[in-house]
Amino acid sequence: MNTSRELRTANRTALVQALFFDGPVTRAQLGASSGLSQASVSTVISELVAEGVVTEVGALRSDGGRPRQLLRIAPDHxxxxxxxxxxxxxxxxLHDLSMKVLAAADVPLPDGPVVADVVRAIRTLTSVTMSDAAVPSGSVLGVGIGVPGIVTHEPEPFVHSQVIGWDGVPLRRLLDLGLPVAVGNGTRAMGQAELWFGAGRGARNVVFAKLDYGVSASSAADRGSERLPTLRTCEWGHTSVSVDGPRCRCGTHGCLETYVGADAIARRYARARGKRIRGGSRKAIATLVSEAPEDPTAAGLIEEMAGYLGVGIANLVNLFQPDRVVLGGWVGLELGPALLPELRRVLASRTLRQPLARTELRLAELRTHAETTGAATLQVERFLALGARPVPG
Ligand SMILES: [Zn+2]
Structure with a gap:
């Protein structure tokens, strides 16, 4: 730490993060959790209250002494x-800083959407949610966008998503929103939201496994005391679980996604029962789950999927040795309760004993708006990293 200015910035950042994750808290609690002196805490908090970043929300009464004010990040800052x-x-x-959802909207995409369809949808949704929530544009920190595939950031965000045909798309530049934009992998974003507010809280080393139309995972390696650990994404859905398995849309064979992706499950279920279920993959998976307790065909398919998914998760556990694996995505949540018992049995027989003994498997906790809340954290993480100072474009 070179200058007192840098020190003040670091103190401010530490307190903003403590208020965001732990608030409401008292000044004394902030001092204890940050290791800063009460004088430093008071100086920074006065500055944050004056800027409207932090607000007082009542007092904690204690025997005899003065009531102590409780502080939190002002949701409407x-x-x-x-x-x-x-x-x-x-x-x-659209969220306030307590992450409460103030407006929600969606736009369906045509089959085989081109980049322009997605750009148009994002522009429309940004302006619709801002006007529905009636927030002035000057108070919007920015837009966090979760995308499928790999995102590289030098010199600007490029999206590489082989399965949807995006090859180095400069999404932020194309959007030209006039607001700060953070682009990141959607599974990393959801994993971050689970780490901050959901089933990953309190764990040190979390793997988030997402089952959706696509299958992917993200991991936060040994976060220690870091409040904003970096999550890495892995194209888990395109790791092979069978040498001679079915052809995958990525061009290879036997990928995990060809067994436990939404469309793959619907196809396998249709084949097993001899006819297709009308209404798409969502309807097929809901039917599979509801029929499994009575129908041996459905139960057999769930057992088979637990086998493939169990091998996939065992690979994640052996590779990353997490203390928690969180299974999410709408397919993961829909199938989770039916899958978990068999999944745990498969894991026990497919994972090395030591990493298995120190890991637990849980279902994701964020349900409604899990994907978009995750995407919003991509922008909030910058706000927190900068100690509540304006986020550059
Ligand atoms: Zn594949």
Missing amino acids: AYVVGVDVGEHSVRAT
Whole structure:
């Protein structure tokens, strides 16, 4: 730490993060959790209250002494938009700084959408959610966008998503929203939201496994005391679980996604029962789950899927040795309760004993708006990293 200015910035950042994740808290609690002196805490908090970043929300009464004010980040200090680019639709939510959803909207995508369809949808949703929530554009921190595939950031965000045909798309530049834009992998974003507010809280080393139309995972390696650990994404759905398996849309064979992706499950179920279920993959998976307790065909398919998914998760556990695996995505949540018992049995027989003993498997906790809330955290993480100073474009 070179200068007192840098020190003040670091103190401010530490307190903003403590208020965001732990608030409401007292000045004394902030001192204890940050290790800063009460004088430093008071100086920074006065500055944050004067800027409207922090607000007092009542007092904690204690025997004899003065009541101690409880502080939190002011929810209406700023707003953030989260956008999730899915394979069939683009969805958005607008949040205040308590992450409460103030507006939500979605736009369906045509089959085989081109980049221009997605750009148009994101522009529309950003302006619709801002006007529905009636927030002035000057108070919007920015837009966080979760996309499928790999995102590289030098010199600007480029999206590489082989399965939807995006090859180095400069999404932020194409959007030209006039607001700060953070682009990141959608699974990393959802994993971050689970880590911050959901089933990953309190764990050190979390793997988030997402089952959707596509299958992917993200991991936060050994976060230690870091409040904003970096999550890495892995194209888990395109790791092979069978040498001679079915052809995958990525061009290879036997990928995990060809067994446990939404469309693959619907196809396998149709084949097993001899006829297709009308209404698409969502309807097919809901039917599979509801019929499994009575119908041996459905129960057999769930057992088979637990086998493939169990091998996939065992690979994640052996590779990353997490203390928690969180299973999410709409397919993961829909099938989760039916899958978990068999999944745990498969894991026990397919994972090395030591990493298995220190890991637990849980279902994701964020349900409604999980994807867009995750996307919004991509923008909030910058706000927190900068100690509540304006986020550059
Ligand atoms: Zn594949």
